[in-house]
Amino acid sequence: MADRPNVYDLSLADCVALLQEWGEPAYRARQWYQHCYRHLTVDPLQMTDWPVRLRERLAAATRWGVLREVALVTGDNGETRKVAWTLPDGSPLETVLMRYPDRATVCVSSQSGCPMQCVFCATGKLGFLHDCSPGEIIEQVIWAARTVRDATTGTAGPRRVTNVVFMGMGEPFNNFDAWWTAVERLHDPAGFNLGARNFTVSTVGLIPGIERLATKSLPVNLAVSLHAADDELRSAMMPVNKRYPIADLMAAVRSYTTQTRRRVSFEYVLLQEKNDDPVQAERLADWLRPADAEPLLCHVNLIPWNPVPGTPLSRSNRRRVTAFQNALQARGVPCTVRIERGVDIAAACGQLAGRP
Ligand code: SF4
Secondary structure: OOOOOEHHHOOHHHHHHHHHHOOOOHHHHHHHHHHHHOOOOOOHHHOOOOOHHHHHHHHHHOEOOOOEEEEEEEEHHHOEEEEEEEOOOOOEEEEEEEEOOOOEEEEOOOEEEOOOOOOOOOHHHHOEEEEOOHHHHHHHHHHHHHHHHHOOOOOOOOOOOOEEEEOOOOOHHHHHHHHHHHHHHHHOOOOOOOOHHHEEEEEOOOHHHHHHHHOOOOOOEEEEEOOOOOHHHHHHHOOHHHHOOHHHHHHHHHHHHHHHOOOEEEEEEEEOOOOOOHHHHHHHHHHHOOOOOOOOOEEEEEEEOOOOOOOOOOEOOHHHHHHHHHHHHHOOOOEEEOOOOOHHHOOOOOOOOOOO
């Protein structure tokens, strides 16, 4: 039974090939694909446009999802939902859905655990456990799409997923091929049909991943987690900085924006008296608005840190957040303070740790 493929790991071409083996016409594959990605069908036995014997054969040959839900918690008056899953190998995974009046965003995990060990992050404390397959990534979005479609309470906002952000557990560029396959599948107009600009990928600054993304024709949004503006501090907070120091990272981002003409977001988590001094803001502005080069095509998201148990860090107070923002704006750096969702259910940035 375990070798039955997860349908969300199958491309349309795979569906065509399987049905061809069974002597079925290609249009059946398109119907099947639309059941997966348009009708969000849960069980192949519900595919009433297929004869029963074919539905039963498909049900016996495939698995319609491999993630096992172990807990669901809601916050923000039901508008934020975090689901904790178990993967087939027992590893934990989490997905967060946030509904707003004008959009529905799902924050997806690309790995279980994470090898990057950022000091402020609950996921990093788990270490690396598992690279998600494309299907395991897609399945999280399908769950969100069904949840939004079927919701009977809450916001009168869209009844479909409008945005997918890869900011859950893991570093997507560490699992680039599977992650990108998932993006292409979810973008496919024959299936889920989500616009490329509705995807955002967040990286700690893996330069090879940024370079690969620059070669892709789908213009997905890139967010780079920076969190400090000098190497000493950034390396202490994010070990990846020892391998890809800030000057190299900024050069890669500049090359990306030149190549693609796409604006990059920088994420900056604010930790009280750790990285929230106006001196850091000035240094950050030096990188983004250098005196000897064009301003970088970018936007900065300031994120007051979300508590992680067992970490001797604290969230910047409002006065320091405002002072940091003012210092950046005085230098002409576009920036906003991100309003966080899901803090009360440990579903906000950096809080995902496979626990309900
Ligand atoms: S912040 Fe992202 S990259 Fe860093 S440890 Fe957490 S999940 Fe991994």
